[in-house]
Amino acid sequence: MRILKYPFSFLHHYRTWMAEESLDADRMRRLQERKLDMMLKAARETRHYRRLVPGNLDGEGFLSDTTCLPITEKKYLRDAPETFVSGGRDVRTLGFAQTSGSTGLPTRIYLDADVAWYRQAVRYATDVSFGRSPFDLLARVHAHDYDRGSLMETKVLFPKVFLPISNPPEENFRMLIKRKPAMLRGYPSTLSILARLNDAAGRPLRFKSVVSVAELLSDDTRKAIGDSFSCPVYTDYGSMEMSSIARECGEHSLHVDSHACMVEIVGRDGKPVRGGEGDVVVTQMFSSVMPILRFRIGDRARWGRECACGRQTPVLEGFMGRKDDYIVLPSGRVRSGKNFYLELSLLSHFFEYQIVQEEPGRIVFRHVPVGGRLPDAVRAKIKEHIISQCLGERMDVEFEQVARVPRGRTGKLRVVSSKVPLHDAV
Numbered sequence: 378m379r380i381l382k383y384p385f386s387f388l389h390h391y392r393t394w395m396a397e398e399s400l401d402a403d404r405m406r407r408l409q410e411r412k413l414d415m416m417l418k419a420a421r422e423t424r425h426y427r428r429l430v431p432g433n434l435d436g437e438g439f440l441s442d443t444t445c446l447p448i449t450e451k452k453y454l455r456d457a458p459e460t461f462v463s464g465g466r467d468v469r470t471l472g473f474a475q476t477s478g479s480t481g482l483p484t485r486i487y488l489d490a491d492v493a494w495y496r497q498a499v500r501y502a503t504d505v506s507f508g509r510s511p512f513d514l515l516a517r518v519h520a521h522d523y524d525r526g527s528l529m530e531t532k533v534l535f536p537k538v539f540l541p542i543s544n545p546p547e548e549n550f551r552m553l554i555k556r557k558p559a560m561l562r563g564y565p566s567t568l569s570i571l572a573r574l575n576d577a578a579g580r581p582l583r584f585k586s587v588v589s590v591a592e593l594l595s596d597d598t599r600k601a602i603g604d605s606f607s608c609p610v611y612t613d614y615g616s617m618e619m620s621s622i623a624r625e626c627g628e629h630s631l632h633v634d635s636h637a638c639m640v641e642i643v644g645r646d647g648k649p650v651r652g653g654e655g656d657v658v659v660t661q662m663f664s665s666v667m668p669i670l671r672f673r674i675g676d677r678a679r680w681g682r683e684c685a686c687g688r689q690t691p692v693l694e695g696f697m698g699r700k701d702d703y704i705v706l707p708s709g710r711v712r713s714g715k716n717f718y719l720e721l722s723l724l725s726h727f728f729e730y731q732i733v734q735e736e737p738g739r740i741v742f743r744h745v746p747v748g749g750r751l752p753d754a755v756r757a758k759i760k761e762h763i764i765s766q767c768l769g770e771r772m773d774v775e776f777e778q779v780a781r782v783p784r785g786r787t788g789k790l791r792v793v794s795s796k797v798p799l800h801d802a803v
């Protein structure tokens with residue numbers, strides 16, 4: 378049955394996705410209203426939202442004032458995912474996807490076969506938007522091989538090679554040389570190491586495109602990766618809970634997938650902010666099995682200007698990374714981690730690096746240098762760069778050369794982090 382249904386479900390979702398993504402602003406709003414009607418109806422049949430969603434609220438009303446619903450925090454979903462399941466479905470009869478659990482505890486997202494096909498189709502549709510053609514081999518460097526499709530998908534139509542992030546980078550590089558994929562997907566910290574290895578080998582690897590996911594991609598890292606692999610580098614912004622949220626177009630603007638989710642940027646009071654930075658809050662519009670409304674995803678961003686590419690969907694920009702990527706200055710002032718990222722000329726000296734504030738007045742710069750040892754002049758420049766970002770406040774900078782920068786369970790590298798608790802964030 379699964380095999381028979383497969384081509385139809387997959388093709389249906391794929392074609393719908395492609396047709397809806399380029400709707401003009403008016404049609405998109407009407408589509409959102411219709412889809413939100415469905416989500417609100419499903420939400421009323423969950424234990425979590427039953428009392429929170431007003432009985433007379435429809436998609437149009439929700440879109441005109443989203444604050445009529447409270448924000449859904451990550452912990453609600455993590456601690457009791459079954460309370461988000463709609464219509465009294467027995468969770469034992471459902472499949473699930475699981476987040477990688479960067480906080481140490483994974484979150485379970487329940488789905489039925491149709492939602493599973495939807496997510497699968499969206500993965501392919503997004504790759505196609507980054508230049509993938511059928512039969513093109515895709516390489517994915519990731520902690521988990523989550524995309525286990527049928528034989529037809531993974532071997533014939535959309536073949537892929539999975540490279541575990543836990544492998545030594547040299548081994549993954551050798552595999553890429555051997556398999557010669559058309560596209561590469563992964564975390565920027567991993568892509569950077571592969572780009573360095575490619576540079577050292579005389580750039581034998583070239584791709585149609587490279588897709589960066591999950592971690593913040595700085596402009597300089599993007600350039601280093603793109604130069605090495607002679608191709609454009611795109612950001613794909615999504616999450617296990619929400620599937621695809623936003624993707625870069627040819628102009629490298631990060632457009633919201635407005636036909637699949639509704640994105641807000643909210644201030645501390647949970648109200649949308651027009652200008653300036655805020656928390657990214659997402660309402661998904663594809664799964665009535667487990668509706669998730671106004672979900673605070675844990676990233677910070679702001680709204681960007683309209684894009685020249687022709688797509689009329691809103692643009693996200695100014696990604697400041699995870700909310701917990703920051704440095705606390707001795708005075709208590711907080712600096713976003715993004716300010717501390719290395720620029721291109723310094724970046725080229727490292728396979729990888731990490732900046733950790735161990736205590737209020739001390740930052741440790743962990744690094745794996747290209748060439749075995751960091752030249753004194755580079756060391757001085759890095760110290761100068763870090764101190765310049767501390768706005769005149771006192772900060773000691775220590776250097777620690779390591780064989781590999783440690784990663785969490787998810788394989789993601791936190792480039793900037795602090796062990797100083799955040800008391801009064803400014």
Ligand SMILES: [Zn+2]
Pocket residue numbers: 626627628629630632684685686687688
């Ligand atoms: Zn655009």
